[in-house]
Amino acid sequence: SPPPSYVAPETASHADVLAGGDAALGETSVPRITIHAFCVRPETSAMIEAAAADRRMARASTVVRTGGLDAAVDLYQNQSTPSLVLVESLDSAQRLLYQLDALAQVCDPGTKVVVVGQTNDIALYRELIRRGVSEYLTQPLGPLQVIRAVSALYADPAAPFVGRQVTFVGAKGGVGASTLAHNFAWSMSERMQSATVIVDLDLPFGTAGLDFNQDPLQGVIDALTQPDRLDPVLMDRMMVRCGDRLSLLAAPATLDQDYEITAEAFEEVTQKVRGAAPFVVLDLPHSWGAWTRKILIGTDDLVVVATPDLASLRNAKNIVDLVRQARPNDAPPRLVLNQVGVPGRPEIPVKDFGEALGITPSLVLPFDPKLFGQASNNGQMVAEVAPKSKAAEGIDYLAQLISRREAPAVQKTSMLSGLFRKK
Known part of the structure; x- marks a missing residue:
């Protein structure tokens, strides 16, 4: 048969x-930027490393460190901040906001900050955005979610x-x-x-x-x-x-x-x-x-x-x-x-x-x-x-x-319509 x-x-x-x-549009690449990631959990470090190795991140330079927000604040006491700082936090909302205020004191103008947290709280999200955080991501998180979040931050509206x-x-x-x-x-x-x-x-x-x-x-x-x-x-x-x-x-x-x-x-x-x-x-x-x-x-x-x-x-x-x-x-x-x-x-x-x-x-x-x-x-x-x-x-x-779509429905026409088509 x-x-x-x-x-x-x-x-x-x-x-x-x-x-x-968005699923039907082409994927955009991350531009030539430097990214520093400060992770707390080994799983997050491995996930960021996987994102950094992705084809869409080929032009970006990514450095992954441990220590979370405290390590980021310590490092930037003596050196300038990169294009993007990604920090993971397992702390409470109050402690997180306190550490972000400390990070803001050592961040150069133009540096974007992305926070990876555990709490899916709209009030916390709004407060983070109000304080200048570019994006707040919650676990569980995969490489593609990180890549798309970073791409969105540098997308040119024009x-x-x-x-x-x-x-x-x-x-x-x-x-x-x-x-x-x-x-x-x-x-x-x-x-x-x-x-x-x-x-x-x-x-x-x-x-x-x-x-x-x-x-x-x-x-x-x-x-x-x-x-x-x-x-x-x-x-x-x-x-x-x-x-x-x-x-x-x-x-x-x-x-x-x-x-x-x-x-x-x-x-x-x-x-x-x-x-x-x-x-x-x-x-x-x-x-x-x-x-x-x-x-x-x-x-x-x-x-x-x-x-x-x-x-x-x-x-x-x-x-x-x-x-x-x-x-x-x-x-x-x-x-x-x-x-x-x-x-x-x-x-x-x-x-x-x-x-x-x-x-x-x-x-x-x-x-x-x-x-x-x-x-x-x-x-x-x-x-x-x-x-x-x-x-x-x-x-x-x-x-x-x-x-990723279905064919549009065919509009039904009169049986006589074909008689009047232009030759």
């Missing part, structure tokens, strides 16, 4: 899918929003990662009705232009060769519209030049593109370098596309292990098993494949060369060719899962 069109992850709940707002970055990478060549990335971006814009940008980073062989039936004069290579000049106006010129809410930053897909682009240029461009739409989909080539590693580790959502064979399993495991080690505070990558059920081909069972990686596949797509081939040759998406197909249904499900 044919495999299922998609498999819901065991850890995903209906609430996860519906969670919108800065543009940061879109959520979703990166598709193939475990090996030919698994259909690019095709799925393009169809996913289309589903995000059409089904989820969210402005989306697809960025084709396979410079010599990218197929996004073909899949969307576009042949733009400018594209991602123009951005990568002049990243310092890339502003919203220039970016808009380089993109081509593929729909009301979908824009494409296409690859040149020619062999007329050698593409020697630095990792810093890729990082700068991909970060700037995140300000162009709520969702940015990166189509990563099946190659390896410093820039691909940075994108894999720095992206908000990583989708690994594989086929059920041994080479895909080995490569997917290498990618997943690398990312898990570098992103201990993030959810694991999402796994998509594609082209399942090729006639006559021995395959690793879906359950065994997922167990080997320690990941339940988010999506399992059956082998359907006629549908995908027709869509590719027509310069269309799968949902345009066969909107009720299992493949279209599965890709829409993946878009819903990653966007």
Whole structure:
């Protein structure tokens, strides 16, 4: 019997899918600041160390000390205070306020203070804020809560929003990662009705232009060769519209030049593109370098596309292990098993494949060369060719899962309305 069109992850709940707002936006990084943390409990010290090692804290310099508020007051008697002082206290509210007054006497102007306490008391919180404390956090506390609290303190209200970055990478060549990335971006814009940008980073062989039936004069290579000049106006010129809410930053897909682009240029461009739409989909080539590693580790959502064979399993495991080690505070990558059920081909069972990686596949797509081939040759998406197909249904499900929202309800129209559409 044919495999299922998609498999819901065991850890995903209906609430996860519906969670919108901040959960659907891109993560921002902590700027280049110095942070001193004064902890009382070893568990808090370990948690702050874990936060400091996170990818979003890479630019900050963090020093963790013991001793709590008393140690902070003693230290700053003889030296200047850093950008941010984080202090843990297990004392009563009265003692805490007394120690904070002492800390205020030795703090330099501009230093922000975050207090980690035990009491979840709104009156205490208001008093701390009144005294100039930037934030009050209560236990239990995790690394991500600390990172987001610090990020919020240094967020620039005038800065543009940061879109959520979703990166598709193939475990090996030919698994259909690019095709799925393009169809996913289309589903995000059409089904989820969210402005989306697809960025084709396979410079010599990218197929996004073909899949969307576009042949733009400018594209991602123009951005990568002049990243310092890339502003919203220039970016808009380089993109081509593929729909009301979908824009494409296409690859040149020619062999007329050698593409020697630095990792810093890729990082700068991909970060700037995140300000162009709520969702940015990166189509990563099946190659390896410093820039691909940075994108894999720095992206908000990583989708690994594989086929059920041994080479895909080995490569997917290498990618997943690398990312898990570098992103201990993030959810694991999402796994998509594609082209399942090729006639006559021995395959690793879906359950065994997922167990080997320690990941339940988010999506399992059956082998359907006629549908995908027709869509590719027509310069269309799968949902345009066969909107009720299992493949279209599965890709829409993946878009819903990653966007953390449900598709807007389709407005019902009169049966006669179609007769009056403009030709």
